[in-house]
Structures are given as structure tokens and as C-alpha cells.
Amino acid sequence: MPKNNSVKALVLFSGGLDSMLAVELLRRQGIAVRALCFTSAFFDAQKARQSAAALGVNLLEKDISAAHLALVKNPPHGWGAGANPCLDCHALMVKTAGELLKPKGGFSFIATGDPTALSVTLRAAKGKSVGFEETIVDKVSDGPFDFIATGEVLGQRPFSQTKSSLRFVEKNSGIGGCLLRPLSAKLLDETIPEREGLVDREQLLALSGRGRLVQAALAREWGISDYPQPAGGCILTQASYGQKLKNIFQIWPECTKDDVALLSLGRHFFRPNVSPNILIVLGRNKEENDKLPLLAKKGDWLVKMTARSGPMALLRPISGQRNNLEDAFGFLEEAKKLILDFTKNSDYSEGVNWKVWGKN
Known part of the structure; x- marks a missing residue:
């Protein structure tokens, strides 16, 4: 068991209740936690900032607009109901976190929250910019971090959170066995941080499905009251908006983030x-x-x-x-x-x- 914040984790953070619970679950094991969120042409950091402030966790944000827009235009594994390339999007986020943070922060493994709405800001440790901004709300020291975590729940989303989808993201992100989903960990294969004793698997959860009653009960038990209610999710999943995007992509393949912003x-x-x-x-x-x-x-x-x-x-x-x-x-x-x-x-x-x- 980690003691005295000797283990440090980076949580991919959407600002929703699941990612908030992932942060708190790890902190209750004595793990020092920071939150990481991504922004793009289709999602911002507002919700993540509010939730991070409510939790008292440092929030990091990385703009992936260019890479993400290219992926939305031409997703290797297709769109969902709208113009949402969920599998490729999730893999991009985890891969970006691994490539950007692991060499500089010394991560041993990565764990993730719901990456569909990821948003926050990253600034480098000790003021050395690496393209991130940071909102500091507690005194967790800078890296090296030991792992990354997310708030994904097995079976909560029928397309992107099945076992096969979670395995796909793990495989295509290049993270391998270093991707931890604390809320559903007991239903998934044991990860490297669990095997190495950095995280106590017995204190992780076995959540699954689309229900939110258990999460709401945990929030009450842990004193988390200021959290956003489930909403429509990522705008890319909306069929009408997705069709607008596809029309623009066909007519204007080189459209940019600024052009796409007009469609909202x-x-x-x-x-x-x-x-x-x-x-x-x-x-x-x-x-x-x-x-x-x-x-x-x-x-x-x-x-x-x-x-x-x-x-x-x-x-x-x-x-x-x-x-x-x-x-x-x-x-x-x-x-x-x-x-x-x-x-x-x-x-x-x-x-x-x-x-x-x-x-x-």
C-alpha cells in the first residue's frame, strides 16, 4: 500500500462524475493525483476546470485540435452514430498522454477516465513549458508520476466501453498493460501498477453498465456534491451535427478548427x-x-x-x-x-x- 503520497498518478479527466470518482478513489489509497484533460475544436475545458476546483486537484490541459480534427475527418475505424470516431479518439488521447508525459514525467503506467469530454490545461513542471498549462489548486508535487488513470466504466457506453473496445484503446495507444480503469478494474485484466503493488486491486471497484446509482451513492459517501449531471455527451455523437461535419468535409477537406467552429x-x-x-x-x-x-x-x-x-x-x-x-x-x-x-x-x-x- 502506498503511503505518504509516495505514489503519483495522472488521471485523464473529463470533469464528469466518473472521472471525479476515479480521482478520489486513488487519493483514498494515499496516491497523489493530478488531472489531465484534452481540448479540441469539439470540446473545451470548462467542465473539467469546475470539477477539478471542486475536488481540489491540480488540473492539466493539452490542446490536440489539429491531430483530433484530422482523425475526425478520416477515422481509421469509422464513425459512430454521428461523426464520432470514439475508438480512435480514445486511443489518440491515451497515446498522447503516454508520449508527452511518460518521457518527461517518468510514468510507470497510465490510467484513464471518460475521454469523450476531456478538457483541462497542462503546464510543465517547475515552469519549463512543454505546451501545457496548469491550474494549481493543491500542493501535489510535480512528477515523476508513477501511472495514469481514467474514469471509464465497463459497458456504460455501448460502442466505446465494451471489453473489446477497451482492449482496442489499450493496444492502439501503445500503453500496453499500463492503462488502469479504477472504477471497473476488478472486471478487467490485472494491470502492471496493480501487479507491482502501486495500487491495491482489492480497493478498486467492479462497476459496469449504464446505471449511475452506485456512483451517486459513492459521491454522497465521499462528500462529492458539486458535480455535473449527465448531459448529451460529446457533440460529435449528435447525428444532425455529424451530418453537417460530413458535408463540410466533403466540400472542404482542408477546413480547419476555426472553420469547424462556425458549425456550432x-x-x-x-x-x-x-x-x-x-x-x-x-x-x-x-x-x-x-x-x-x-x-x-x-x-x-x-x-x-x-x-x-x-x-x-x-x-x-x-x-x-x-x-x-x-x-x-x-x-x-x-x-x-x-x-x-x-x-x-x-x-x-x-x-x-x-x-x-x-x-x-
Whole structure:
């Protein structure tokens, strides 16, 4: 049994209850714990930060946007119901943790929580940046860490948390027997940290299935009250959003994180198989109208009515077309028509004044 925080663990941390329980379960064995979360174009660190603060655990965050977007565009093992490459995504996260942290932190093994919503920030030990940021909320010393852990529960998700899926992630992450899932450990093969006595297997759990009653009871017993309720999960699992992504990937294979960000709000219009092509995004309410200028980048155009309330339009050239008013003119007129079509209860008999400006 580890004593006096002599064993150090890094927990892949989504901020959900399962990953919070994984942290607390290990801490109750006297293990010093830090949390690691990933961010991308499709998930951020907000939930993980809040939950880490509630637990009093140091939170590390790593942006994997480029690698993750490439994986979403072309997943080696396919999508789920939406555009979710869960198996490949989980393997990427565990592999990234192993490649980034093991050489610098001296990890002996890795354990993980639910990696579908991973988000937090990593900063290197003793101020030496390795591309991470860190929110320090306790006094756990920097590495070397002995292992990494997650809050995954066997059978909780029908696609990504079956025994075969968990084995797939372990195999394809390159971690081997060093991946620990504390909440379901007694239902899974013994791992290296258990065999080496760094973790007491008898104090780990045997949770399985989609029920949450046991987790809720443990949270009450351990005094964990500030945790997020289960929600819709990763946006990539949503069929409607997934179809938008697949459409964009087909028309615009080189789209970036900034381009994908536009799909999370507004109405979207583009012309398949037409060149030149452009993406037009209309805000559906004031909140979305306010966000569009913040998401605009060089080469974009913005259009709105000056004396009336209604949608704002953002126009983004597809495939690197130039920010040229002459080239954009036809699309600007199309955007104006769309704005009028989606403006409620408007009388245009006296004409409409427009504001059109480009992002430089």
C-alpha cells in the first residue's frame, strides 16, 4: 500500500462524475493525483476546470485540435452514430498522454477516465513549458508520476466501453498493460501498477453498465456534491451535427478548427459542387449575432441590416479564395436575400440599408 503520497498518478479527466470518482478513489489509497484533460475544436475545458476546483486537484490541459480534427475527418475505424470516431479518439488521447508525459514525467503506467469530454490545461513542471498549462489548486508535487488513470466504466457506453473496445484503446495507444480503469478494474485484466503493488486491486471497484446509482451513492459517501449531471455527451455523437461535419468535409477537406467552429451556431448555407464556393452562416438570435464577428477571420465578410433587427451573416470563402469585393459580390447579394428571408414580420416597402464589412 502506498503511503505518504509516495505514489503519483495522472488521471485523464473529463470533469464528469466518473472521472471525479476515479480521482478520489486513488487519493483514498494515499496516491497523489493530478488531472489531465484534452481540448479540441469539439470540446473545451470548462467542465473539467469546475470539477477539478471542486475536488481540489491540480488540473492539466493539452490542446490536440489539429491531430483530433484530422482523425475526425478520416477515422481509421469509422464513425459512430454521428461523426464520432470514439475508438480512435480514445486511443489518440491515451497515446498522447503516454508520449508527452511518460518521457518527461517518468510514468510507470497510465490510467484513464471518460475521454469523450476531456478538457483541462497542462503546464510543465517547475515552469519549463512543454505546451501545457496548469491550474494549481493543491500542493501535489510535480512528477515523476508513477501511472495514469481514467474514469471509464465497463459497458456504460455501448460502442466505446465494451471489453473489446477497451482492449482496442489499450493496444492502439501503445500503453500496453499500463492503462488502469479504477472504477471497473476488478472486471478487467490485472494491470502492471496493480501487479507491482502501486495500487491495491482489492480497493478498486467492479462497476459496469449504464446505471449511475452506485456512483451517486459513492459521491454522497465521499462528500462529492458539486458535480455535473449527465448531459448529451460529446457533440460529435449528435447525428444532425455529424451530418453537417460530413458535408463540410466533403466540400472542404482542408477546413480547419476555426472553420469547424462556425458549425456550432447559426444556419449554414453552401453550394455543393459549385466553384467558387462559400459558406454563409446566419445568426439565429442576438447571442449568435454577437458571436459571429468574434469568429470572423481574415478574408471573411460580415453583413447586417443597419436600421432593423434580424440575422447577421458571415461569409467565409472555401478553399482559400481571396478577400475580393468583386468576387464576393454575388454571394453578398445571396446573403442579403437569406437575411431578409429569415427576418420576421418585416416590411421592406421603404427599402433596407445594409452594413457590409470585411475582416482584415
